[in-house]
Amino acid sequence: MSAQVAVAGIPFDANSSFLRGPALAPGKIREAYRSDSANTFAESGRDLGSDAGWTDLGDLPVASPADFRNLKNRVHELAVQYPKLFVLGGDHSITAPVVRGIQAAHGNFSILHIDAHPDLYDNFEDNPDSHASPFARIMEEGLVQRLVQVGIRTLNAHQLQQAKRFGVEIIQMKHWNDNHVFTFDGPVYLSLDMDAIDPAFAPGVSHHEPGGFTSRQIIHLLHRLKGRIIGADLVEFNPSRDPSGITAMLAGKLYKEMLDLLLRTS
Numbered sequence: 001m002s003a004q005v006a007v008a009g010i011p012f013d014a015n016s017s018f019l020r021g022p023a024l025a026p027g028k029i030r031e032a033y034r035s036d037s038a039n040t041f042a043e044s045g046r047d048l049g050s051d052a053g054w055t056d057l058g059d060l061p062v063a064s065p066a067d068f069r070n071l072k073n074r075v076h077e078l079a080v081q082y083p084k085l086f087v088l089g090g091d092h093s094i095t096a097p098v099v100r101g102i103q104a105a106h107g108n109f110s111i112l113h114i115d116a117h118p119d120l121y122d123n124f125e126d127n128p129d130s131h132a133s134p135f136a137r138i139m140e141e142g143l144v145q146r147l148v149q150v151g152i153r154t155l156n157a158h159q160l161q162q163a164k165r166f167g168v169e170i171i172q173m174k175h176w177n178d179n180h181v182f183t184f185d186g187p188v189y190l191s192l193d194m195d196a197i198d199p200a201f202a203p204g205v206s207h208h209e210p211g212g213f214t215s216r217q218i219i220h221l222l223h224r225l226k227g228r229i230i231g232a233d234l235v236e237f238n239p240s241r242d243p244s245g246i247t248a249m250l251a252g253k254l255y256k257e258m259l260d261l262l263l264r265t266s
């Protein structure tokens with residue numbers, strides 16, 4: 001059987017505003033996934049150790065601003081070849097070129113974005129590609145049908161205004177209900193920023209924002225997702241803030257659960 005899901009790492013963090021480190025994440029996530037301290041099964045019972053239905057293509061290196069601009073084309077090529085892509089960041093800036101590339105191959109879709117932050121800044125520190133701005137660029141370019149954000153707990157006046165301007169649907173963390181049912185017409189792309197999870201569970205991120213999801217709440221959310229998930233990213237894990245390796249193991253766990261989600265929702 002040919003691969004339905006292709007995994008690619010994007011070891012890039014030059015658009016981070018506060019700390020570097022997420023460029024180290026793809027290697028650390030794969031290391032955690034392969035660790036002898038755990039096994040390769042998702043909680044559904046699917047063994048992800050066999051590569052059945054999916055393949056890891058390795059990393060797409062980004063060494064220059066030109067490489068970053070070219071990411072859209074590289075992702076587009078992969079999205080034509082494989083029905084679904086799963087990208088390991090990297091900081092959140094990579095989501096804009098990844099979404100552009102997938103949209104070029106498959107047309108518009110909806111995005112479910114899980115994050116402590118809305119990442120809707122019109123202009124953050126004079127960098128249009130900042131990891132604080134990918135969803136502003138995506139919405140300006142009209143690439144998606146709907147943008148639904150959950151886990152948000154840092155809305156300021158500017159980003160609230162941006163959300164209204166673009167029609168972003170935000171479920172703030174303070175309003176979260178574990179039994180929320182997401183309903184999407186058509187294909188969905190899932191973008192998971194590790195800082196959506198409470199820093200008590202995931203300290204290895206650049207921006208510690210208390211009051212987030214537990215590990216179990218995120219896994220529960222993934223298990224309950226329905227609809228045709230056509231792509232996903234797991235971003236903002238920062239191994240330089242994770243000396244115990246606990247965030248790496250959570251990222252490795254989410255890697256398996258997200259792979260399982262992509263494989264079971266067709």
Ligand code: MN
Nearest residue numbers: 092115119193
């Ligand atoms: Mn983010």
Ligand code: MN
Nearest residue numbers: 116117193195
């Ligand atoms: Mn964030």
